[in-house]
Amino acid sequence: MSAVTTPEAHDVDRAFPPIGWLSTIALASVVIGGILLASYAPKVAPRGLATGLLVVGVVLLATSWVLLIRLRDFAWTTFRKVFRWALLAYVITSAMIELAFVRDHMRGSSLVIVTLMLVVFALSVPTTIAFTTARFAEPD
Numbered sequence: 782m783s784a785v786t787t788p789e790a791h792d793v794d795r796a797f798p799p800i801g802w803l804s805t806i807a808l809a810s811v812v813i814g815g816i817l818l819a820s821y822a823p824k825v826a827p828r829g830l831a832t833g834l835l836v837v838g839v840v841l842l843a844t845s846w847v848l849l850i851r852l853r854d855f856a857w858t859t860f861r862k863v864f865r866w867a868l869l870a871y872v873i874t875s876a877m878i879e880l881a882f883v884r885d886h887m888r889g890s891s892l893v894i895v896t897l898m899l900v901v902f903a904l905s906v907p908t909t910i911a912f913t914t915a916r917f918a919e920p921d
Contacts, residue, residue: 867907
């Protein structure tokens with residue numbers, strides 16, 4: 782007979798703040814902004830809408846991190862382990878995307894906006910992955 786313990790139903794269904802949703806919507810906003818800017822490359826893109834989408838992404842990601850930091854009774858070890866590896870993968874991915882924009886001769890404020898969008902991209906996906914994994918793990 783095995784001594785495997787399973788979490789009680791109330792542990793798995795424990796209510797969490799909408800951290801995964803917020804970081805996913807942050808990702809969606811910067812992806813839309815990035816597509817908008819990329820569609821104009823190498824010409825100058827209208828930066829107003831892209832900047833607005835970037836601000837929405839930053840605010841949502843920051844909100845998800847504030848909610849995340851306030852969590853008690855959470856699998857922080859699991860979160861950190863998953864987050865570090867996912868962050869490594871998405872930093873590399875973001876660097877490759879950045880290189881593509883630079884090679885397409887994007888310059889100035891458009892490149893700054895794309896770079897900041899890639900930072901949000903590189904942080905939001907690992908946040909979503911790590912939170913989703915850790916919420917179902919045994920709390921530390």
